[in-house]
Amino acid sequence: MKIEDKIVASVISGLKALYGQEVPEKMVQIQKTKKEFEGHLTLVVFPFLKMSRKGPEQTAQEIGEYLKANEPAVATFNVIKGFLNLTIASATWIQLLNEIQADEQYGLVKATETSPLVMIEYSSPNTNKPLHLGHVRNNLLGNALANIVAANGNKVVKTNIVNDRGIHICKSMLAWKKYGNGETPETSGKKGDHLVGDYYVSFDKHYKAEVKELMAGYTAQGMNDEEAKAKAEAASPLMQEAREMLVKWEAGDPEVRGLWEMMNNWVYAGFDETYKKMGVSFDKIYYESNTYLE
Template sequence: MKIEDKIVSSVISGLKALYGQDVPEKMVQVQKTKKEFEGHLTLVVFPFLKMSKKGPEQTAQEIGEYLSANESAVAAFNVIKGFLNLTIASDTWIELLNEIQADKQYGLTEATENSPLVMIEYSSPNTNKPLHLGHVRNNLLGKALANIMAANGNKVVKTNIVNDRGIHICKSMLAWKKYGNGETPESTGKKGDHLVGDYYVAFDKHYKAEIAALMEKGMSKEEAEAASPLMQEAREMLVQWEAGDPEVRALWTMMNNWVYAGFDETYRKMGVDFDKIYYESETYLEGKEKVMEGLEKGFLYRKEDGSVWADLTAEGLDHKLLLRLMVPLCT
């Protein structure tokens, strides 16, 4: 029995003993005690003044004395005007916790055919580096929320949207191709996601060195970034990937599989799982078609470098990049 129910039952008995009156449960108002007062639960005594024919303080005092003498759940009480503040005995809390512990289904509601369908998406990593602390937070919150929703009788689908393509993926691929000397997770003893992440860092290191060298020759930073041979190679690799180049696709598949194996190991250690995984590489063409449609209808605009943007300033936002490169759609 819930503690509140025990108190309500004892108050009803007390009113009968003290004032000879039978009262319905709905007349007994028990609520959490305000934090500025001592106690756990508070009984509102104003509804009982007519039957007690006494003031609120005296009525609360009499009921409090009755409960203290006859209800083991009440360890102490205090009266604040027309409110009776009750302190619940420690043994009662322990008894309640033991009941909860013994009930394996406590608080759980089974889903039915008519239960709401809820999708919860979490993790959403990129396949060019390991999961980081932000992913840990995201994963644990996502799994916890999924568990809570399922425990409340919802049909839950846990999903993960993986960003497995794009210029950032090509950066780690190009760096491995240039500087990797055939390294693999097996040959290095590293988790696959960590190994690929090392090459993403290596790309950035060499890219910055190129920028510095070009700037020493008199270029501005913007000019150097635009002229970087390494970045141009990465962009060309992305174009080749979108064109379905067999060699580039094979490299992409190999390195992504290294990353997935590393991710799976981390997910297992965290106790995180998914019902459905969506890959950007399987959905980006549909998204690109929508971008092209928006461009044709004038909702979007294209810059000189071929990228496509949305102007959201009218909504109080910024300009949003939607498509980096204007390359033919793959079929």
């Protein structure tokens, strides 16, 4: 039972005991005590003056004394004119919190067939590297929001849109193909998303070294640094190979698609492990590879 309901019931009993009068619940006005006064809940005494035939302060004093003697939830009270300020006993708060803790469904509203349908999308990773701190924030906020919306009686679909295609994915694939020597999560002892992320870094390392070497040749020909860098990046054989791999992927090349599926599956296994640790889940996962042509 809510604390307010207990107080209302005790006030009704008190009015009958003190003044021999039965009163309806709607006549008992309980409100939060104003912050400048001591107490948690305040009873408005003015409606009871006709039955008490006494002034507001004396009526409030009598009701307060009755509650303190007969209602365990009331620890102390004070009277301010026609207002009875009640301080709730600590044990009552503890009892309430224990009841809430014991009720797994406390405060939840169950969805029905007519409840609004809400889609909440979060995580949205790329499959060329592990989840990072931004994804942690995104996942925890998204999952918390989904729980809150569901707890308010909505039907919720938790959705994850995965960016699983594009040049950044091909960079990891190409680096593994060139420098991986058949390494797998099992042979390396690494989570799949971390392993693939390592090859994304490896691509960048080799690409920067290649650009630096090309720039040196262009600057020797008299180009300034900005021109040399732009020309070197455009001429990079490694980047050209990554672009060619992306074109083959878009054309459905079996070898490229096979490599893509293998490495993405490594990443998904790593993601799933992280999601499980974080306690987040999804009802529906969409993949950009299935939707990008739309």
